Amino acid sequence: MKAQIAVPFVDTNIIPDRNVGIGSLLWDLQNPQDPVRDGLALLDREFAFIDVGASRAKVATALKTLLANDLEMDVDYVATERVEAVPYANVTLLGDRAEKIRGCLSAIFSSKGAACEVKDWHFVVDRNGKVSSVAYSYHLHGNEVWEAYFMGRTFMYAGEQVEFSNPQLDAALAPEVAEIEARIASERKREVDPSLPAPSWNGYKLEKYPLEAGLAKFGITLQKTDVPQRIADRQNVLFVGNVLNNYPQDEQARELDRIATNMQERDMVIVQVDEVATAFIEVLQVKGQGAQKTRECVRWINTKKLEVQQRVPGSGSWRQIRLKPEVERIASRLIECLGRKLSSPEWSQKNHRILVHQYIRHVFMTFFRALPVEETLRIAIREALRRLPAEGGLKGIPVFTDDARDAYGGALGSDPRPFMSEADFIHLGLTNPEAEKPPQVELSRIKIGPRLSGEPNGASKLDWSVFTRAASGS
Ligand SMILES: C[S@@+](CC[C@H](N)C(=O)[O-])C[C@H]1O[C@@H](n2cnc3c(N)ncnc32)[C@H](O)[C@@H]1O
Numbered sequence: 001m002k003a004q005i006a007v008p009f010v011d012t013n014i015i016p017d018r019n020v021g022i023g024s025l026l027w028d029l030q031n032p033q034d035p036v037r038d039g040l041a042l043l044d045r046e047f048a049f050i051d052v053g054a055s056r057a058k059v060a061t062a063l064k065t066l067l068a069n070d071l072e073m074d075v076d077y078v079a080t081e082r083v084e085a086v087p088y089a090n091v092t093l094l095g096d097r098a099e100k101i102r103g104c105l106s107a108i109f110s111s112k113g114a115a116c117e118v119k120d121w122h123f124v125v126d127r128n129g130k131v132s133s134v135a136y137s138y139h140l141h142g143n144e145v146w147e148a149y150f151m152g153r154t155f156m157y158a159g160e161q162v163e164f165s166n167p168q169l170d171a172a173l174a175p176e177v178a179e180i181e182a183r184i185a186s187e188r189k190r191e192v193d194p195s196l197p198a199p200s201w202n203g204y205k206l207e208k209y210p211l212e213a214g215l216a217k218f219g220i221t222l223q224k225t226d227v228p229q230r231i232a233d234r235q236n237v238l239f240v241g242n243v244l245n246n247y248p249q250d251e252q253a254r255e256l257d258r259i260a261t262n263m264q265e266r267d268m269v270i271v272q273v274d275e276v277a278t279a280f281i282e283v284l285q286v287k288g289q290g291a292q293k294t295r296e297c298v299r300w301i302n303t304k305k306l307e308v309q310q311r312v313p314g315s316g317s318w319r320q321i322r323l324k325p326e327v328e329r330i331a332s333r334l335i336e337c338l339g340r341k342l343s344s345p346e347w348s349q350k351n352h353r354i355l356v357h358q359y360i361r362h363v364f365m366t367f368f369r370a371l372p373v374e375e376t377l378r379i380a381i382r383e384a385l386r387r388l389p390a391e392g393g394l395k396g397i398p399v400f401t402d403d404a405r406d407a408y409g410g411a412l413g414s415d416p417r418p419f420m421s422e423a424d425f426i427h428l429g430l431t432n433p434e435a436e437k438p439p440q441v442e443l444s445r446i447k448i449g450p451r452l453s454g455e456p457n458g459a460s461k462l463d464w465s466v467f468t469r470a471a472s473g474s
Pocket residue numbers: 016019051052053054055056059080081082085225226227240241242243246259
């Protein structure tokens with residue numbers, strides 16, 4: 001297949017890594033590698049993607065960029081969020097007080113494990129004008145990760161109620177919260193009556209409606225609802241990414257029924273659950289109509305072990321594909337290739353090589369939810385190289401011929417020679433799917449994790465351990 005050229009880099013600093021694998025999954029659903037073995041494409045060329053629970057705009061805008069720009073998919077992308085969770089504003093504190101709180105956040109979250117320097121943080125104001133949380137970011141494998149501190153409020157994490165508060169941090173935040181809420185109250189009064197004086201936001205940065213505004217910049221509309229509307233005239237893909245974890249376990253299947261209510265025959269429902277012992281993605285397809293409507297599991301992916309269970313069309317059996325050996329093999333070859341080309345002194349240091357290995361492995365393990373193909377591999381390589389610690393020496397260099405930007409997404413330097421030649425790319429070697437012939441395994445012999453297929457009319461159950469005997473010969 002023709003390589004894509006001039007593909008813009010994914011700005012991975014904003015790609016929450018955990019969702020990026022949706023790119024390779026959708027690609028694979030659209031492009032079965034072997035139509036005889038894999039059946040017809042499950043996903044149309046043109047489709048609508050409904051990103052459920054887009055709590056931060058960048059989570060959705062980064063995934064849209066990956067699908068629409070990098071993979072050039074014809075996608076109508078919309079996002080949804082519960083109306084109660086759509087913020088009224090983000091307020092950033094400026095100056096020394098902000099620094100003090102940043103230090104306090106860093107100290108608290110570093111104490112949970114490895115050193116974690118908080119880079120950025122702000123208050124989140126809810127639709128009632130109350131400060132509901134503090135959002136803070138830190139860097140992980142070259143990626144910017146955002147989390148929330150709920151200020152003593154209970155929240156759901158992996159289906160469990162969690163309460164976390166830190167008295168020292170609460171004490172530092174309290175006067176700021178009171179101050180911000182007072183200003184927000186004036187701001188909102190003025191929205192109703194513009195003759196009132198505008199409050200001063202000196203010492204703060206106020207961003208109103210940050211979710212809607214951030215999404216709109218990338219042409220994404222927000223449905224403020226907990227039951228997404230269907231997009232007409234296209235096959236719909238309903239992406240339920242880490243949303244069910246917000247509900248107690250015994251309510252999750254019923255909640256999925258509600259969220260997927262408006263989907264119709266042939267639509268796909270993709271459920272992703274991370275941060276549980278068996279992190280997984282389940283791909284379901286809606287069958288039948290009205291009272292007869294069911295969801296059929298067509299693929300189940302263990303995202304930690306990178307094992308894919310794929311329904312064999314027209315038969316009751318499943319095929320198991322192990323992605324990890326292939327992905328690791330390509331990652332090792334890429335590292336070899338870097339070792340040959342990068343002569344910076346850092347490269348000869350063992351610690352640096354270990355770090356590079358970690359970054360590349362991390363990007364590859366998050367990118368692939370199906371066997372790599374040329375289109376997805378090119379993007380994963382760009383991504384991995386773009387994230388390398390700066391001493392790697394790739395600034396100003398394009399990764400492949402005809403890239404419009406350098407490895408860091410910036411303008412090209414005076415030497416536009418790409419870092420990876422086509423020969424290097426071939427050397428990485430994609431496995432010929434014909435040669436692989438993965439074993440066909442009967443479903444009853446596969447140990448499969450929680451499944452959400454069933455009748456979306458209130459009868460579904462989260463089925464944790466349907467098949468208990470371990471797969472053999474795979
Ligand atoms: C952990 S965040 C996940 C964000 C994002 N989808 C991701 O994959 O990173 C869960 C979000 O889902 C939202 N949510 C929960 N139930 C929802 C529903 N029925 N419809 C839309 N959003 C929902 C919550 O308000 C929260 O913002």
